[in-house]
């Protein structure tokens with residue numbers, strides 16, 4: 203089994219080492235350390251956890267991080283003022299506005315205020331358009347992480363049938379673009395499936411590579427799959443489990459126990475895609491400080 207596992211933790215650790223080395227080279231050349239800022243509005247516990255992990259990861263590689271914590275009741279005008287401030291702060295290379303925002307704020311409208319050259323989340327419409335056109339841009343963290351994971355695990359995707367489950371703006375849709383584009387790691391034939399897809403099981407059965415990003419715990423079962431498929435599980439869910447000392451266990455969109463028998467490779471949850479996401483943000487921040495994209 204262990205040779206089937208795609209070890210996201212180990213791959214993420216290797217990439218972090220590469221980033222730390224590049225940051226050290228910048229410092230040795232008397233350049234400033236890359237600087238990532240995060241804006242957190244309100245007290246969403248999951249967002250607090252994400253932002254804390256981002257701060258920790260930055261520290262590990264020598265990237266400076268600053269978090270702007272704003273009250274839940276922050277107005278659109280106040281938030282836009284902070285964004286404008288960060289857009290114009292020469293010390294900040296890139297920043298993110300942590301999502302979800304409180305319900306009185308329209309995140310699509312807010313994200314458009316981030317200057318594309320500092321949009322290290324890759325959520326600005328200009329970066330999404332540039333990705334679609336194959337132009338230099340910041341790639342959104344999870345899709346970028348999935349592509350790196352496949353590439354570094356030497357999974358051949360050229361000409362293969364990749365089935366993506368889920369068409370979200372931050373995972374499924376950008377992944378469908380990245381995997382199918384004409385580039386040196388692309389050229390897959392992609393089927394993007396969603397809640398209205400007919401004959402889903404027939405399509406899943408045809409996958410050489412299956413990416414599960416639908417947000418339903420253990421949706422994908424072993425008997426749905428072609429032998430030797432590569433499975434990437436983007437989901438993460440807490441399932442109540444009295445036998446576990448934490449009172450819950452973590453699982454993905456894939457039923458690991460039945461699926462592991464059929465696959466040639468699989469990403470576990472936890473320890474697969476998750477660790478890659480933050481690393482992608484660090485890569486984007488490093489690229490921003492080196493002015494590699496804009």
Ligand code: GUN
Pocket residue numbers: 252298299300301302323343344
């Ligand atoms: N909330 C959950 N994931 C993300 C992410 O990648 N970026 C931002 N800004 N918010 C998130």
